[in-house]
Amino acid sequence: MKHNFGAGPCILPQEVFKQASQAVLNFNDTGLSILEISHRAPEFVAVMDEAINLVKELLNVPAGYSVVFLQGGASLQFCMVAMNLLPEGKKAAYLETGVWAKKAVAEAKLFGEVEVVASSKDKNYSYIPKDYSISEDNVYFHCTSNNTIFGTQMHSFPQTNVPIVCDMSSDIFSKEINVADFDLIYAGAQKNIGPAGATLVIVKDEILGKSGRKIPSMLDYKIHIEGESMYNTPPVFSVFVSMLNLRWLKAKGGVAQIAKENDAKAAALYMEIDRNPLFKGTTAVEDRSKMSICFVMENPELEKPFLKYAEDKGCIGIKGHRSVGGFRASQYNALPITSVHVLIEAMQEFAEQNA
Amino acid sequence: MKHNFGAGPCILPQEVFKQASQAVLNFNDTGLSILEISHRAPEFVAVMDEAINLVKELLNVPAGYSVVFLQGGASLQFCMVAMNLLPEGKKAAYLETGVWAKKAVAEAKLFGEVEVVASSKDKNYSYIPKDYSISEDNVYFHCTSNNTIFGTQMHSFPQTNVPIVCDMSSDIFSKEINVADFDLIYAGAQKNIGPAGATLVIVKDEILGKSGRKIPSMLDYKIHIEGESMYNTPPVFSVFVSMLNLRWLKAKGGVAQIAKENDAKAAALYMEIDRNPLFKGTTAVEDRSKMSICFVMENPELEKPFLKYAEDKGCIGIKGHRSVGGFRASQYNALPITSVHVLIEAMQEFAEQNA
Structure with missing residues (x-):
């Protein structure tokens, strides 16, 4: 039995795998594979x-x-965010909380001015900056809600009149959000949505069409909206499996219910990290992510042996990113709490053996 | 039994569906689904x-x-082609042979001057223009090798010193080509490569990096080449199934072998179209596509009944695009000749019944 703590592409529900597997042979009793049907069917x-x-x-x-x-x-x-929203000569505000936020800054700079309103680079992105202001001459404010590599998460968002654009790739559908607080939300599918190959965008219509820029069709949100996500051939299978996964989430009780389970999973693992003398967290406690749980060992020499010990118990994908080292246990929606318990037990047993 | 003549996403080999279905449950004996493994695994x-x-x-x-x-x-x-290859103020030559070629022209115009060297629009794109010249002040020449909607195919390419860029979405891997004749080849996967969601690009390295333009990372061929197609999370499943399908093609004897089968399938259907008094082809005979076979009925009132007749025999996806009307039978690599025979029989039986 494998316990998949991978950072993404990541675990999806077993019943979704079964339904997806079946549809590759015979989709919806059409006698055709989901891989060979027309997207216009x-x-x-x-x-x-x-x-x-x-x-x-x-x-x-x-x-x-x-x-x-x-x-x-x-x-x-x-790049699409800046291309669609940032007129030439105008300015956008970015919060730099990690590798992905930094990449977003670099791409936006090709299209206009970027003001990095705050950065946690000084402490290797181990916290979420909070004391910053967003001046109203910014066309939008961009932030990354969850930082997979560094294990931090924004548990609140700034109060501002500037439109908020948020990369929610790694925590969308993990907890309740108020969409009206945001003007554009985007997320790669491969965490809590579905398999790699699809990208979700939720956008307030009124912010579009104001960049004054000629945008290539495939990079223009308005064209995709008018085309109802079928301006060109969509990634059929990724959308199909995303649909199955969202059905699963709905049947489970929706985002409010999964948030409770995610809270319980995160609380259990952080409790062990804080309790176990061999381990310690890497981030500011108040900014700890419930999706991407990063931790190291007091004695770095024990990290390799523990990685092997945990893998022998079936816990895979827990090696930390090289920027942080140690371990990263990603606990996405589909990861059952029983998998978290297996990891915690491994930590406890390993501590006893290395006391 | 369904005979899938759909224009794309289209039929893939049955054994590929079986292998793909299995990998969604357990990929390569890892105990994990292909949908949940890390692209870095x-x-x-x-x-x-x-x-x-x-x-x-x-x-x-x-x-x-x-x-x-x-x-x-x-x-x-x-847009990527023009963004990467066409410097501002420079010119590119385009051959307009159908809807997709026209869209390519529109996107290129955002980045530089476009010279449409020839168009077959005058006869509803029913032929491939041949009498045109490509002046050497063009940075590249762009053409579409197979026109799915109109049923024409380029059976030869112009001799020119200007670099050739070719959209081979609907006939790549269907016949032998000399890659050295081209400088950039691209193709959406969803015909002879694999499921929708992946796009293949084959590019001569020396033509890159000369546009003088700052290109967003995700739209820069060089970045994807350096990242070995993993600059960001790739469409894992689409690439996996494409690999399975290319394995199938190799095991079958490769492109030379499939070309023979495609020739035989196309010859059989065109022979029936030409022989059967009820039907007629829509394109210039010398430009007929071997992948996308378009035909109409002498009496348009019989088209709806024939569509139903053929569908009752299991032939699906043969309704023509509204720009041409009538029928379009796409005969991609994975379509067995037995399916073509079923369609031909339906045409013959229908002709007898409506003599």
Whole structure:
């Protein structure tokens, strides 16, 4: 039995794997594979509609917002956001909380001025900056809600009149959010949405069409909205599996219910990290992520043996990113709490053996 | 039994569906789904390497060319090509042979001057223009090798010193090509490569880096080449299934062998179209596509009944695009000749019944 703590692409529910596997052989009793049906077939148009409606329902997306599935991952959004929203000669504010935020800054600079309003680089991105102001001459404020590599998460967002753009790749659908607080939300699918290859964008319609820039069709949010996520051939299978996964989430009780489970999983692991004399967390306690839990060992020489010990128990994907070292246990929606317990037991047993 | 003549996403080999379905449950005996493994896992890096090497082997890609798998479909290539290759104030030549070629022109115009060297719009794109010249002040010449909507195909390419960029979305891997004749080839996966969601690019390295333009990272071929198609999270499943499909093609005898089968399938159907008094082709005979076979009925009132008749025999996806009407039978690599025979029989029986 494997316990998949991988950072993404990551674990999805076992029943979603079973349904997806079946649809590769025979989709919806059409006698055809989901891989060979036309994206214009009514059966797939229904899948796309259901996926979009599930996003709206699960997140209570208010009127005036559009939901689209695109390709290219969050990385393509780094440039699309600026290309669509930042007029030449204007300025956007960015909060630099890690590697992905920094990449978003670099791409935005190709299209206008960028003001990094705060950065936690001074302490290797181990906290979320809070004392900063966003001047109103910024066209938008961009932030990354969860930092997979460094293990921090924004548990609140600034109060500002400046439109907020948020990269929620690694914590969307993990907890309740108020979509109306944001003007554009984007997320690569491969954490809590579905398999790699799809990208979700939720955007307030009124902020679009104001950049004064000629935008290539495939990079223009308005074109994808008008095309109902089918301006060109969409990533059919990734959207299909995302739909299955959102159905699973709805059946489970939705975002409020999964948030409780995620809270319990995170609380259990952090409690062990704080209790166990061999381990310690790497981030400011108040900024700890509930999705990406980073920790190291007091004695770095024990890290390799512990990694092996945990892997022998089936815990995979827990090696930390080289920027932080140690361990990173990603606890996405589909990871059962029983997997967290296995990891905790491994930590306890290892501590006894190395007391 | 369904006979899938769909234009794309389209039929893939049944054994590929079986292998893909199995890998969604348990990939490569890892105990994990292909949908939950990290793209950095050695098992997936091996998949990406094999996919790229199969492309190189099956098409005899010469030294000095790079092969990458991207996202966004051929539609994103329309702007990426111009963004990467066309310096501001310079000119590129485009051959307008259909809807996709026209879209490529529109996107390129955002980045420089476009000279449409010839167009077959005058006859609803029913032929491939041949009498045109490409002046050497063009930075590149762009063409579409197969026109899915109109059923034409370029059976030869112009002799020119100008670098040739070719959208081969719908006929790559269907026949032998000399890659050295081209400087950049691109293709959406969803015909003869694999499922929707991946895009193949084969590019001569020396033409890159000369646009003088600052290109967003995700739109810069050089960045994807340096990142070995993993600059960001790739569309894991689409690349995996593409690899399986290219393996199938190799085991079958490669491109030379499939070309023979495609020739036989196309010859059989065109013979029936020409022989059967009820039907007629829509394109110039010398430009007929072997992948996308378009035909109409002498009596348009019989088209709806024939569509139903053919569908009752299991032939699906044969309704023509609204720009041409009538029928379009796409005969991609994985379509067995037995399916073509079923369609031909339906045409013959229908003719007898409506003599």
